[in-house]
Structure formats: structure tokens, C-alpha cells
Amino acid sequence: MILRLLRIRGHSLFPDFREGDYVLVAGFPFPSGKIRVGDKVVFRQPRYGLLIKRVHQLLENGHALDVRGTQIDSTDSRNFGPVPLSQVLGKVIWHIRQKDT
Amino acid sequence: MFHKLTQKLDQSFQIDPVDAHCDIPCGIYDPHHALIGALTVIRMVDLINDVVKTHGEGSTAEFINSMARYIAVKEEHAELTKHEIRVIYGDFIKDAHIEKYPQLPGLVHKIMQLGSKARQTVNRETALDLLAAVNEFAEIFWAIKGFETKVVKSPFPVSEDMVLPIL
Numbered sequence: 001m002i003l004r005l006l007r008i009r010g011h012s013l014f015p016d017f018r019e020g021d022y023v024l025v026a027g028f029p030f031p032s033g034k035i036r037v038g039d040k041v042v043f044r045q046p047r048y049g050l051l052i053k054r055v056h057q058l059l060e061n062g063h064a065l066d067v068r069g070t071q072i073d074s075t076d077s078r079n080f081g082p083v084p085l086s087q088v089l090g091k092v093i094w095h096i097r098q099k100d101t
Numbered sequence: 102m103f104h105k106l107t108q109k110l111d112q113s114f115q116i117d118p119v120d121a122h123c124d125i126p127c128g129i130y131d132p133h134h135a136l137i138g139a140l141t142v143i144r145m146v147d148l149i150n151d152v153v154k155t156h157g158e159g160s161t162a163e164f165i166n167s168m169a170r171y172i173a174v175k176e177e178h179a180e181l182t183k184h185e186i187r188v189i190y191g192d193f194i195k196d197a198h199i200e201k202y203p204q205l206p207g208l209v210h211k212i213m214q215l216g217s218k219a220r221q222t223v224n225r226e227t228a229l230d231l232l233a234a235v236n237e238f239a240e241i242f243w244a245i246k247g248f249e250t251k252v253v254k255s256p257f258p259v260s261e262d263m264v265l266p267i268l
Contacts, residue, residue: 004117005107005110005116006116006117006118006119007111007116007117007118007119008118008119008121009118009119009120009121010120010121011121012120012121013121014121017121019121021104022104022107022108022111022116023119025119042119047191048120048191049120050117050118050119050120051119051120051121052119052120052121053121069121074121075192096103096104096107097104098104099104
């Protein structure tokens with residue numbers, strides 16, 4: 001299992017995730033089993049690069065994900081369609097929040 | 102506490118960012134800045150060549166200062182041109198547009214390469230090629246938006262073609 005530490009940039013998952021928060025991301029195989037609806041996943045989208053989104057629906061028997069942000073203007077599956085599992089780097093297993101300012 | 106520790110780690114080792122990307126859905130996109138960038142690159146090439154003619158290749162303080170300023174602006178505007186085209190291509194252009202204009206990916210790649218070449222060289226032909234490619238992109242962009250275009254001569258010291266929408 002590969003672990004990655006990443007810094008959040010952008011506001012698409014606000015207020016759950018804020019710019020400057022950190023996430024620890026676990027690659028396959030996940031310690032907690034399969035990807036489920038509600039998981040936050042990190043994936044490499046060919047046009048937009050490395051993105052983090054919430055899993056909204058599992059598609060094609062779990063081989064593709066419909067992902068969403070929390071904002072009306074979030075760039076997500078509504079723009080770029082389903083995310084194949086092959087593009088998924090992992091899911092968030094630890095969210096390191098900044099203190100409220 | 103964990104956040105502060107991670108922040109210190111980030112400052113030392115530069116943790117990669119992951120984008121929680123949002124687009125403001127105002128749809129305000131325009132290749133105008135890219136065109137101005139490309140025209141500025143041509144102007145800087147002209148000014149660099151002029152200052153060499155005026156001062157020879159001597160290393161006077163004035164020559165070095167002028168040359169440094171022209172090069173800096175050429176660098177900045179070639180990069181601005183690339184940036185503006187990347188944003189429109191990444192955020193505005195959709196698959197259906199590429200199906201209708203299959204030359205778009207190749208054209209964008211060409212602009213990226215010409216932008217880099219314009220930075221690396223002092224070559225008027227390259228700068229003109231960059232402008233021509235950006236004009237071609239502008240024509241497609243405005244067609245997608247449903248506007249006809251016109252070609253005008255830029256009203257600047259560099260008088261070259263600019264593709265503008267007929268609004």
C-alpha cells in the first residue's frame with residue numbers, strides 16, 4: 001500500500017476540506033476495503049490533473065466513480081464524466097485540518 | 102498540532118498539492134490577453150534588435166539594462182500567451198468542441214511549443230508564427246461562442262493581424 005501526503009488547493013470541497021488542509025491518501029489495496037459512496041478519493045484527471053472529490057455514486061459495478069465537489073461550480077463528474085478506477089490513486093484515510101481562524 | 106507539524110514538513114519538503122478545483126461559472130473567457138501577449142513578444146524582438154543596432158554589442162550599463170528589460174517582458178508575455186490558451190483549453194473547451202474542431206489539440210500544442218521557442222530565441226518569424234497560431238485559436242474560439250470574426254491590424258507599434266469578434 002502506498003501512502004501519499006497531499007495539500008488541499010481550492011475550495012471545491014468547502015467547508016469539509018479547506019485550502020491548506022492536508023490529507024493522507026492510501027493507494028490500493030485499501031486498509032478499509034473497497035471504495036464506498038461518501039469516500040474522498042484522489043485521482044489523476046487527464047485534463048485537470050490531480051484532483052480530490054467525494055464519491056457520489058459507484059458505476060459499472062464499482063469500476064468507475066461519479067465524483068462531486070460540494071459547490072455549485074465544482075469541477076467534477078458533471079464536467080468530465082465518470083472517473084475510471086484506473087485513474088484513482090487512493091482514498092483519504094486521514095484529514096489533517098487547520099485550526100479555525 | 103498535527104497541522105502545524107505537517108506545515109513544517111511542507112515548508113521543508115514541499116508536499117504536492119491536490120486540487121479541489123472550482124470554476125466560477127461566469128463563462129468569462131477571451132483569447133484577447135493571449136493575442137496581446139503574442140503581439141508584445143513581436144515588439145520585444147524588434148526592440149532587442151533595435152538596441153543591438155543602436156548600441157552595437159557593447160556592454161554599457163544602459164545597453165545591459167535595456168536588454169534585460171526587453172528580455173524579461175518577452176519571457177513574461179510568451180508565458181502569458183501560453184497560460185491564457187491553457188486556461189481556455191482546459192476550462193472552456195469541451196469534448197464536443199474538439200469533435201467539431203479536431204485540429205484544436207494540435208493547435209494548442211503548437212502554441213505551447215511556439216511560446217517556448219519565442220522565449221528561447223530572438224526570432225521574428227517565430228514570434229509571427231505564435232501570433233498566427235493564437236489568431237487561428239481565437240477564430241475557432243469565437244466560432245464556438247457563435248460569433249463571426251474580423252481581422253484587423255493591431256493599432257500598436259507592431260501592426261499585425263488580430264482576430265476579433267464581431268459583437
